[in-house]
Amino acid sequence: MSLLSNTATLLGKELRTEFRSRELLTTTVVFILVVLILFSFAINPTSEESREFGPGLLWLAILFAASLMLQPCFLREQANDTLSSLRLAVSDPFSIFLAKLIANTLFLLLTEVLMLPLFAAFYNIPVLPQLHYLLLVLFLGSLGVSIAGTALSAISAQARMRELLLPLLLLPLLTPVLVVSATVSVSLLDREPVVQWKGIGFLAVFDLIFLTALWLFGEYLLEE
Amino acid sequence: MAKRIVLGFVAILLVIAAGYASFFVAPTERTMGDIQRIFYFHVGSAWAGMDAFFVCFLANLLYVWKRKPTYDFLGVSCAEVGLVLTTVVLITGPIWAHPVWGIWWTWDARLTSTFVLWLLYVSYLLLRSLIEEPERRALLSALFGIFAFIDVPLVFFSIRWWRTQHPSPVIMGGSGSGLDPTMSKVFFFNVLAMHVFAAFLIVERYVVEKMKHEVDLLQREAEAL
């Protein structure tokens, strides 16, 4: 299937580009770290409260970091007009989006996994017991952030004030992801953990809906 | 032009009549008293706002499909009018809520999704202001409008299922209890009036957009000479 092979090739390119310099990953990790630390200065959580608020703050930090991390997604294609070459190279423009959103999801996940031990330490929340479910929620949530973020970054890249515009477009749109991911994470990391399958299902549905929308409308996002 | 004036007159008349009905025809509500009368104006505006956003969504889809500028004009007009209506909803709601329930705001499904909806369409208009080229602006804002609109039910249900811990303000005995028949008639009359008024505003805004387009065309012609 040419869609899959195109996507695989482009994905390889995205990953290679990033791992050559690793600047996106390092900046994102440091940013989430700074935000988490600042949160703890701002609200001064005691051990008990941090169980309730910690996961929500983690997700908030992820959202902020993502809205910055997604900026270069289409901007870097503008430098040498590589987007036109990409469009000519592939039969289905959706493969460009697919490659980028998979790469973005992987970058986000990698950042979150690196952050997890630090989060557990700062907020005194053991994450190991429910790690597998936590990773599932992180995956589905990050996927949602990436899908919406990749689509919107294609839009904001073509406007002025794009650095401010992307967060402004993205963050209200991601309200459902924030609410559900945070709530599910809180109940997972509770003293008596509960796996909210309805929430996990909802995140999967969110991802599916926006992936479908991106599939239907993606080619128009890339129009010259 | 004549049709626009007629629409304007009809809209104003309906709105005045609806206001009169809200104050003098509808009976006084048992528990809340007269302040409940805001309900007719408040919910009428809310429904008209939602419908404006829905028409905007349809216009966005049609633009992406057909690329006729008229759909872009319709889209931005509906978005602006919808935003104005939603702003009024977000202002009149707390004014009603505070004397009755002692709170200005609550994060239940309806209020939160209305607020997020408001934010999304503010972003829609902001996006438009940041793209100069007309066709690009039309296309990109239409695409964002589509994404924004499909997000709305997701926002509503996410809050409804995961945030409503305390019961939200019960409106007149709860939604299942049904409305007094006179109140019901006054209510639907208000809904009609607000819709006609919204249509009037949309038409007027559409005309501005259409003329801006003509100006743009003439300017390009002038530059070509």
Place this chain on the structure above:
Amino acid sequence: MKNLSSIFAAYLIGWGVFFLFYISIAKRTSDIRAELERLKNSLPRK
């Protein structure tokens, strides 16, 4: 009437917002119309 000031405030602010919006449209309409006339007159007749 209980809470008369609240109903009054709500209707006043609400219709105030609508009125201001309409005024802004009307102003934009007349400005654009003037601009349109200016441009039409400045272009040579076809």
